[in-house]
Amino acid sequence: MKLNKWCEFVEKKIGGAFAKYGRFVSCHAWKIMIMTIIVNGALGIGMIKLQKDIDPRNLYLPQGTEARKDRARVDDIFPNLSGSNFNPLTVSIVDGLYARVIIRSTAGNLLNRTVLEEVKRMTDFIKRIEAKDGIGTAIKRYTVEVINLSLRYCHYDSVDEELNATIYGDITLIEATLVLMITYACVASLSYRLTDQVGQRMWLGFGGILAAGLAIVSSFGLCAACGVDFVSTVGIVPFLIIGIGIDDMFILLSGLSEAQTRHSVEDKLAETLRISGVGITITSVTDLIAFLAGAGSSFIAVRNFCIYTVFKEV
Template sequence: MACRDVYSRVEKAIGNVFARYGVFVGTYPWIVLVVSVLSCCLLGIGMINLTSESDVEKVYTPIDSQASKDRSTIRSLFGDHSGSNFYSYSLTEDNLYGSVIFQSKDSANLLTLAYIQEMNTIRDQIWSNVLGNGMNYSQLCAVRSSTCVVDGDIVFTNDFKQLLQNNNITYPMIGSTSVESVFGDVVVQNGILQSAKVLKLVFNLRQDSQQFVDNSKLWETDFLSKMEQIRSSTLDVAYAHSSSLDEELSANISGDIVFVSLTFTLMIVYATFVAIKCDCLIDRQHLGRAGVLATCLGILAAFGIGSACGVEFVSIVGVMPFLILGIGIDDMFILMSGLAEAPLDRSIPERVGETMRISGVSITITSLTDILAFGIGASSNFLGVRNFCIYTGTAVLFCYINFVTFFIACIAINERRVVSNRHSWLCCKIIPMKTEMINESPLRRCCCGGTDPSQVEDQRSVLESIPGKVIAQFVSRKPFKLFILLGFAAYLGIAIWGATNFRQDFDRTNLVTDDSYYFQYITIDQQYFPQRVPVSFVFFRKLLIILNPKQQVRSTS
């Protein structure tokens, strides 16, 4: 009994705080509404500083990891020699390149002079393509032994053609050159390459100075434009460059904008439809739209303050509006339910205060738990997870603030309209439904008439009343209770079984759309050219100082 008394006292004390706040907002709704909207809009101005980060390695690898520290150390010791003695495995950064994969349209063997000539024609077009600054690939290529390094270029040499005519192409090595990364879907007999249905060229680029890095990236962009124009009657050509994945992830954001707009439109329609009532006085559909608007303002404020603080936008943050919209709509219906339960014989400020007493604690607890969860996530060592949690947690906070300011003010303004007997759309005085409108047509009564609410159910729409009237009746019966318990047990069992089959994977095809040029390229590349990662070892020699009473001896190890 003592614990129950303590709980009741705490609940009453907290409820009284919310009630007093609700009375304040109900007394000055327009001031609270204007301040809330202006605050969110001013915070939203911070979006002019919005920056994005699309580097997959930076976004999805731990910050300040040992690998990144070791890379910095090695970078300071070994320079970049891509302009004089290029070897891809000696680079400390991701290589800059443009890559092309050839397949015949009828899946035929590419090791014929006709196909080699066709591929060589496309290669020459890429090689000779000139940038706007007058530079072509030969001026930007990675160099070894004074020659541009193009992986797969061996196919176009006279020596290779001679080996082809003699049917003497050894595999996987031709002399001292490995061709495993050049040919795919191969047939080999006794160490001799008989056929290859896939062939890959990699145009390596210089990156030994910032100027060459900038020009090489310009070449990559122009490379895409060139490849989009190339057509072949006999070959299928897939292509990509070193930044293709990053660019495609950024491009997906524009596609998300369309879905975000569609989602918010559907939510506005849904909230309107749920709250609509065929009575021009007690119709609450505008409150449904106000709830969606409160969520939008919260998202705007979160993006603005996050951008102003220098938090970079990463692709996963594009999911945030969908999540916040669901949270906001839940808060909206909780507050509207509290309003419906507020006594009708009270003044408007008192009814708003009672709404906050009933529902304020609920939305506060749910918002605090969400903010706490995302706050913990913001401590992640992964930039993508950290920035997502920062933006989402901030959005939850501002969404909550908007609902206890903007939306509560909208409730108070709507209640003033009802008390003054005004139309929900036109705000003009309406004709009482039970007197003058009693003999009018149903359409005129729906569009022009109104009824003063006399009980709780009068304020709820049909869809708002269904859960309490219908679902509660089913849930209270034993057969349905048993069915719910069995259903939950089945759901829990399937969830546990699914968790046991959880596996970790990083498939780049899942990060881009199916119609992307990069999707076509990476699908073929992963199928026929398995990735091989060289492992480098760097040994350091440390200077040790050994002291004894007689002398100081220096030794190295």
């Protein structure tokens, strides 16, 4: 019983604070909306400093481990000279600029004179490739001219490219999902009586989605300004933020439905936040604690993902 009374006391205090905030917002609605857009836009400017880190050996290798220390020690002993003085023996030691090409004759015999001449032409072409031009792109251009050879290749950036292609290849599906979520939020808050201007809440639903969008812009800008690198896993943060934002929006709409007995706009907004504020606070604090715990991860991919999400919650 004491625990129930204590929970009711805390809920009453938090609800009362949100009710006061609702009255304040009602009295200064335009000022708060303009200030919110200005502040989020200013924080979003930080995205001009956005830096990307796609090296899987850095992102998925735990910090402070012996493997990372050994790698740093090897880099000091065997500096990367592959751009000016390439030695194939050092490829297995340091992550230099290299490319490997595997050749197979489409005619079945690699020792055929015609095939060997083509191998020689390809070898001469590869020797002329400069690393700054992009090894993968250059080899792709050459494969168009190959007639009697089947080529397979990899280079120093192949692992990074494949990992990012796997992650960013789903961007189209994520965008389609976001469109469906936004459409659902607007339709679900739409009144079946199109002429009912009081019960029509489609624009309130759209406003909730817009607020989530502003949270994405401000959190990304603030993280970039603080020097937190953008990693491939951060690409799903907008999807997560939109999902949480829409969930909170429906909680607010439910609270607004229960506040219809109030007469003035100020009382309705105060009652809405009093009812919904407690639930939103609990879910937000739960998310914040979970992502704060993840921000202490030794994996940079996990840590940066959680930091970007924590800034959104804040």
